[in-house]
Structure formats: C-alpha cells, structure tokens
Amino acid sequence: xxxxxxxxxxxxLQEGESSSLNCSYTVSGLRGLFWYRQDPGKGPEFLFTLxxxxxxxxxxxxxxxxxxxxxxxxxxxxxxxxxxxxxxxxQPPEANSKLTFGKxxxxxxxx
Amino acid sequence: GAVVSQHPSWVxxxxxxxxxxxxxxxxxxxxxxxWYRQFPKQxxxxxxxxxxxxxxxxxxxxxxxxxxxxxxxxxxSTLTVTSAHPEDSSFYICSASARGSPLHFGNGTRxxxx
Numbered sequence: 001x002x003x004x005x006x007x008x009x010x011x012x013l014q015e016g017e018s019s020s021l022n023c024s025y026t027v028s029g030l031r032g033l034f035w036y037r038q039d040p041g042k043g044p045e046f047l048f049t050l051x052x053x054x055x056x057x058x059x060x061x062x063x064x065x066x067x068x069x070x071x072x073x074x075x076x077x078x079x080x081x082x083x084x085x086x087x088x089x090x091q092p093p094e095a096n097s098k099l100t101f102g103k104x105x106x107x108x109x110x111x
Numbered sequence: 112g113a114v115v116s117q118h119p120s121w122v123x124x125x126x127x128x129x130x131x132x133x134x135x136x137x138x139x140x141x142x143x144x145x146w147y148r149q150f151p152k153q154x155x156x157x158x159x160x161x162x163x164x165x166x167x168x169x170x171x172x173x174x175x176x177x178x179x180x181x182x183x184x185x186x187x188s189t190l191t192v193t194s195a196h197p198e199d200s201s202f203y204i205c206s207a208s209a210r211g212s213p214l215h216f217g218n219g220t221r222x223x224x225x
Binding site for chain 2 (some may be wrong): 032036041043049098
C-alpha cells in the first residue's frame with residue numbers, strides 16, 4: 001500500500017525566512033508525485049508534478065525536487081500570501097489511478 | 112485550462128433530507144472523476160472513483176447507498192448524500208483530469224446537516 005508522510009505538520013516562518021517542506025513516500029511504482037496548495041475552505045490548487053528522481057520544477061518562490069524516497073518543496077524568501085496548507089500526493093503507474101495524499105503541512109508566514 | 116467547477120459551495124440541510132453536489136469539468140472531458148471528503152485539519156480521503164457511463168467504484172468503508180454517484184456525461188458527475196445526518200457534515204471535494212494532465216480539484220462543498 002502506498003504511503004505518504006509529510007513533515008513537519010506545521011511550520012511558522014518569518015517573512016523572508018527560507019525553508020523546506022518534506023514529503024516522504026513508499027510506493028510499489030510511481031507515475032508521478034504531486035504538490036498542491038490548499039487555502040482554508042478551498043479545493044487544492046495544483047502546483048507541480050514530478051516524474052523521476054532528480055527532477056526539479058520551479059514556480060515563483062517555490063521549487064520542488066524529487067528523489068527515490070522523498071520530495072522537498074523549497075520556499076525561498078516566503079511572503080505572508082504563501083501561508084497555506086501544502087499537500088503532497090503520489091500516483092501509481094496505472095492510468096487514471098487514484099492519488100494517495102499526505103496529511104499536509106500548514107505553513108504560516110508572519111509579516 | 113483544466114477548470115473543475117463544483118456547486119454548491121456550501122449547503123445547509125436538515126437531518127433526513129438528501130443533498131446533491133455537482134462537479135463539472137468546464138474545458139475538458141473527464142472519463143474519470145474522483146470524490147473526496149475532508150475533515151478539519153485532515154487530508155483528503157478518497158470516497159469513490161466516478162467513471163463515465165458505468166458504476167462508481169467506492170473505497171472501503173464508504174456506503175454506496177448513502178453516497179450516490181452518477182457520472183452521466185464526460186463533463187458532469189454528481190454526488191448525492193441521501194438521508195443526511197449530522198455526522199455527514201464535512202467538506203466534499205471533487206476532482207478530474209484530462210488525459211495526460213494532473214488532477215485538478217473543484218473548490219469544494221461545505222455540507223452542514225442540522
């Protein structure tokens with residue numbers, strides 16, 4: 001059974017204080033690893049898909065990286081508007097297969 | 112692209128009534144849609160996989176007679192919570208993906224059963 005563990009559960013940063021969010025996973029096969037951002041009372045918003053170890057993707061202050069066992073979401077010089085819950089999910093190789101989500105990391109960025 | 116619209120965004124109903132939630136893929140066709148439930152400060156729990164033109168596949172522990180799913184077209188799936196009770200109060204979210212693209216989510220429906 002696929003498992004996804006995210007750490008820490010919550011993270012409080014000062015504006016401008018860079019940090020990383022961790023997503024560790026155990027899968028029998030990996031089609032893709034996904035990062036989503038979720039604001040309170042909203043559905044998750046897609047951020048990145050990573051397909052193979054060594055892959056990196058960037059979007060504004062966010063950079064996602066992938067190894068064979070974990071993924072990191074690096075946040076560089078965060079701003080208060082980056083405050084949200086960040087979800088990591090893995091998808092097995094079968095087409096249209098279901099995603100397994102971690103519990104999420106709640107990030108708070110203080111001005 | 113890949114916009115998923117969910118309606119209503121919130122609903123309050125009395126215990127014993129039924130509530131229907133709609134999920135539409137606005138700019139793509141989705142042969143498969145997924146329905147999730149989320150409790151406060153918890154992650155997404157997959158309830159069922161909705162397949163266009165066929166019966167939904169429910170996850171273990173999810174009552175198919177209580178959570179009726181209909182996927183009548185390539186752009187619409189509905190979730191009906193039948194005979195709702197206060198314990199059914201939750202945040203329900205649907206998702207869909209176009210072929211080869213990542214899963215996109217609707218904005219969720221907050222259901223409160225009084």
